[in-house]
Amino acid sequence: MSQDYIVKDIALADYGRKELDIAETEMPGLMACRVEYGESKPLSGARIVGSLHMTIQTAVLIETLVELGADVRWASCNIFSTQDHAAAAIAAGGTPVFAIKGQSLEEHWDYLDRSFQFADGPNMILDDGGDATLYVLLGARAEAGEEIIPVPTSEEETVIKAQIAKRMEQSPGWFTKMRDQIKGVSEETTTGVHRLYDLVKQGQLPFPAINVNDSVTKSKFDNKYGCKESLVDGIRRATDTMMAGKVAVVMGYGDVGKGSAASLSGAGARVKVTEVDPICALQAAMDGFEVVLLEENLDADIFITTTGNKDVIRIEHMREMKDMAIVGNIGHFDNEIQVASLKNHKWTNIKEQVDMIEMPSGNRIILLSEGRLLNLGNATGHPSFVMSASFTNQVLAQIELWTRNEHYENDVYILPKHLDEKVARLHLDRIGVKLTKMDPDQAAYIGVAPEGPFKPEHYRY
Numbered sequence: 001m002s003q004d005y006i007v008k009d010i011a012l013a014d015y016g017r018k019e020l021d022i023a024e025t026e027m028p029g030l031m032a033c034r035v036e037y038g039e040s041k042p043l044s045g046a047r048i049v050g051s052l053h054m055t056i057q058t059a060v061l062i063e064t065l066v067e068l069g070a071d072v073r074w075a076s077c078n079i080f081s082t083q084d085h086a087a088a089a090i091a092a093g094g095t096p097v098f099a100i101k102g103q104s105l106e107e108h109w110d111y112l113d114r115s116f117q118f119a120d121g122p123n124m125i126l127d128d129g130g131d132a133t134l135y136v137l138l139g140a141r142a143e144a145g146e147e148i149i150p151v152p153t154s155e156e157e158t159v160i161k162a163q164i165a166k167r168m169e170q171s172p173g174w175f176t177k178m179r180d181q182i183k184g185v186s187e188e189t190t191t192g193v194h195r196l197y198d199l200v201k202q203g204q205l206p207f208p209a210i211n212v213n214d215s216v217t218k219s220k221f222d223n224k225y226g227c228k229e230s231l232v233d234g235i236r237r238a239t240d241t242m243m244a245g246k247v248a249v250v251m252g253y254g255d256v257g258k259g260s261a262a263s264l265s266g267a268g269a270r271v272k273v274t275e276v277d278p279i280c281a282l283q284a285a286m287d288g289f290e291v292v293l294l295e296e297n298l299d300a301d302i303f304i305t306t307t308g309n310k311d312v313i314r315i316e317h318m319r320e321m322k323d324m325a326i327v328g329n330i331g332h333f334d335n336e337i338q339v340a341s342l343k344n345h346k347w348t349n350i351k352e353q354v355d356m357i358e359m360p361s362g363n364r365i366i367l368l369s370e371g372r373l374l375n376l377g378n379a380t381g382h383p384s385f386v387m388s389a390s391f392t393n394q395v396l397a398q399i400e401l402w403t404r405n406e407h408y409e410n411d412v413y414i415l416p417k418h419l420d421e422k423v424a425r426l427h428l429d430r431i432g433v434k435l436t437k438m439d440p441d442q443a444a445y446i447g448v449a450p451e452g453p454f455k456p457e458h459y460r461y
C-alpha cells in the first residue's frame with residue numbers, strides 16, 4: 001500500500017519521539033488509562049477518526065487510544081496548530097495522520113476527508129470544534145438534496161462545499177453511510193459543544209455525543225489554567241514584546257478569558273476586560289480588572305478575543321488602533337476578528353503566523369496567526385499536564401460511547417461526576433497533592449459518600 005500519511009517531514013519523527021517521551025511523564029491521567037485498560041482493550045473494534053490539534057500532547061492521546069485497542073486516523077482541526085515533529089512521530093509509529101503546520105484551507109478539508117478513509121470507514125469521532133461531525137452531517141444533507149449551511153466562516157463555506165462535492169462524485173452515498181455507522185462523538189471544546197446542542201435543538205444529531213468540554217476537569221482547567229500559560233507564550237514567541245506596563249484588552253471573561261486575563265496580568269500587563277454577561281463582568285471586576293467598552297479603549301497595546309463569538313474586533317476598531325498594536329484571538333475560530341475585511345490592506349509578513357498590516361491612517365497592527373487561535377498558532381498550545389486532564393476525559397468518553405452505546409440516545413451527555421473526580425485524582429500525585437480523608441461521620445454531616453462524589457450536580461466550582 002502506498003504511504004498512508006501526510007506530514008511535513010518524516011525525518012522529524014525521532015525529535016517528536018523524544019518530546020513524546022517527556023510529555024508522557026507529564027500526562028499521568030493518560031498513562032494511568034494505559035495501565036488500567038491496556039490489557040482489556042475496551043476500544044477493540046473502534047475505528048476512531050480524530051480531528052484535533054496535532055500536537056505532542058495529542059500524540060500521547062493517540063497512542064493511548066491505540067493501546068486501548070482502537071484503530072485511529074487523524075487530522076488537525078486548525079491549519080496552524082500542527083507540530084510537525086509530533087505528526088511525524090505518529091506517522092512513523094504506523095498511525096495514519098494528515099497534518100502540516102501552515103496547510104491551506106483546501107488541504108485542511110482534504111486531510112480531514114483522508115482521515116475518514118479507513119477500509120470500512122470510521123465508527124467513532126473524536127472532535128475539537130466540530131469539523132469532523134460537520135463534514136459528515138453536511139455531506140449527508142447534500143446527498144439528501146438539502147441546503148448545506150451554516151458553516152463557520154464564509155471563506156470556509158466555499159472550500160467545504162467543494163470538498164463535499166469532490167467526495168460525492170468519487171463515492172456516491174458515502175456521507176450517508178458514514179453518518180449511519182458513526183456510533184458517537186466526543187467533543188473537546190466550547191465552540192464544538194455549542195454546535196452539538198444546536199443540532200439536538202433542531203432534531204438533527206444522528207448519534208450520541210459526550211461533551212468533554214464541560215467536565216470540570218476540562219473547562220475549569222484547560223480553558224483556564226491552560227490559557228494562563230499559553231496565551232502569553234504565544235504573544236512572546238510572536239512578537240518578543242515587553243508585556244509589563246502595557247495595556248491589554250481581553251474580550252470575554254468566560255473560562256478562556258479568565259485564564260487569558262490572568263496570563264497577561266501575571267506578565268505585568270495592565271489588563272482590561274469587555275463582557276456582555278453581567279455575571280462574568282462582575283467576576284472580572286471583583287478579580288480586579290477594569291470592565292470597559294472596546295470602543296473606548298482602542299488606544300491599548302494588546303487586544304485578545306476569547307469569546308467564541310463572531311465580529312468582536314471589527315474593521316472600524318482596527319482602524320482606530322495605535323501604531324503597532326498587537327491583535328490576536330485565542331477562541332476556536334478566526335471569525336472573532338474581522339480578518340476578511342483586512343484583505344485589501346497592505347500586509348507585510350514578518351515571519352510564520354505574524355503579519356503587519358497597514359491601516360488607511362498609516363498606523364500598523366501586528367496580527368497573530370491571521371486571527372486563528374494564537375496559543376496554538378504562535379506557540380505550542382497548553383502544557384502536557386493540563387492536556388492530560390482534558391484527554392483523560394476524552395479517553396473515558398470514547399470508552400463509554402463505544403462499550404455502552406445502547407445506554408445513550410441521540411443527545412449530548414456529560415461524563416458522570418465520579419469520573420470527573422477520577423480524572424482529577426489521577427493528577428494529584430504528580431504535583432505532590434495530599435488529599436484529606438473525611439471520616440464517615442463528617443461525610444454524613446455534609447451529605448456525601450466518604451469516597452465521593454463530593455459535590456451535588458448543581459455545584460459550580
Ligand code: NAI
Nearest residue numbers: 189190191252254255256275276277307308309330331332
Ligand atoms: P465561555 O462561554 O466560558 O466564555 C466566553 C465569554 O465571552 C462568555 O462569558 C461570554 O459572555 C463572552 N462574550 C460573548 N460575546 C462577547 C462579546 N461580543 N464581547 C465580550 N464578551 C463576549 O467559553 P470558553 O470556554 O471561555 O471558550 C471561549 C472560546 O475559546 C471558544 O471558542 C472555545 O472553543 C475556545 N477555546 C480555546 C482554547 C485554546 O486553547 N485556544 C481552549 C479552550 C477553549
